[in-house]
Amino acid sequence: MASSFxxxxxxxxIADVYDEVYADLSPEAAVRCLADLAGGGDVLELGIGTGRIALPLAATGLVVDGVEGSPEMVAELRRKPGGDRLRVEIGDFAVATTGRRYALVTLLFNTVNALPSQEAQVQTFANAAAHLEPGGAFVVENWVPDVGEFRRRRAVRVHEVGDRQVVIDVAELHPAEQRMTTTKLAFTAVGVRLLPANHRYVWPAELDLMARLAGLHLEARWEDWDRRPFTDDSTGYVAVYRAGRPGR
Ligand SMILES: C[S@@+](CC[C@H](N)C(=O)[O-])C[C@H]1O[C@@H](n2cnc3c(N)ncnc32)[C@H](O)[C@@H]1O
Known part of the structure; x- marks a missing residue:
């Protein structure tokens, strides 16, 4: 059965193996860039997960709050050093509120695609904007959809080839609804884990329009956390949306 939204x-x-599956990703460049964008102000992460980025960001001395839909992911966060100190609201980040405002709101690691529809994505931008202080920034990290890798609407993609773990995913494309059904397969000595995830994929310019609807504007789009230029060949990006009109 495919997973729902x-x-x-x-x-x-995925909660109990999330950190293991993504163990090869270093948070350092993201943390450096986000700490710089926060400028000492408070941060809210939508979809904070197991705290992969939030915990090292909080360790730089910043206040980091979170919204998260999965109690299992939050339980993993709580188990880690410093994980009991972060304020986390359990709920749907399209509508949940913490009752506070922040210098920086983040939606990282392709999580914008976890929302079921364009409407829910638009709502999330509005909710992020409602949590920003004047002049604050909303940062979205995402991949660029590559529908060319699908043949007859299906694709198999290799993520990791290691001597302790191999991770591939099988994906099915539903272009009419701009949706992708994906199941990751993690092979280890213990066996195979099926890790399903649905995506309502979005284009970079579509996010820019959602930002405009929420009263934000695109300040920068980089290829990565080291702020390399976003080009025709970029497969992912970090977009910074600023509250208020350009130049203010
Ligand atoms: C790909 S993980 C990213 C976690 C973390 N941000 C990171 O970078 O490692 C996406 C997270 O968003 C959460 N999530 C997905 N949809 C959500 C929603 N509508 N409301 C709240 N949390 C959601 C998932 O439970 C998961 O923890």
């Missing part, structure tokens, strides 16, 4: 569903499949 329920905010709690993804974590119910």
């Amino acid at each position: 329920d905010p709690a569903e993804y974590g119910s499949h």
Whole structure:
């Protein structure tokens, strides 16, 4: 059965192995860039997960709050050093509120695609904007959809080839709804884990329009956290949306 877009569903499949599956990703460049963008102000991460980025960011001395749909992911965060100190609201980040405002709101690691529809994505931009202080920034990290890698609407992609773990995913494309059904397969000595995730994929310019609807504007789009230029060949990006009109 394919997974749903329920905010709690993804974590119910992956929480206990999430950090292991993504162990090869270093948070350092993201943390450096986000700390710089926060400028000493408070941060809210939508979809904070196991705290992969939030915990090292909080360790730089910043206040980091979170919204998260999966209690299992939050339980993993709480188990880590410093994880009991972060304020985390359990709920759907399209509508949940913390009752506070922040210098920086983040939606990282392709999580914008976890929302079920364009409408929910538009709502999330509005909710992020409502949590920003005047002049604050909303940062979205995402991949560029590559529908060319699908043949007859299906694709198999290799993520990791290691001597302890191999991770591939099988994906099915539904272009009419701009949706992708994906199941990651993690092979280890213990066996195979199926890690399903649905995506309502979005184009960079579509996010820019969602930002405009929310009263934000695109300040920068980089290829990565080291702020390399976004080009025709970029497969992912970090977009910075600023509250208020350009030049203010
Ligand atoms: C790909 S993980 C990213 C976690 C973390 N931001 C990171 O960079 O490692 C996406 C996270 O968003 C959460 N999530 C997905 N949809 C959500 C929603 N509508 N509301 C709240 N959390 C959601 C998932 O449970 C998961 O923890």
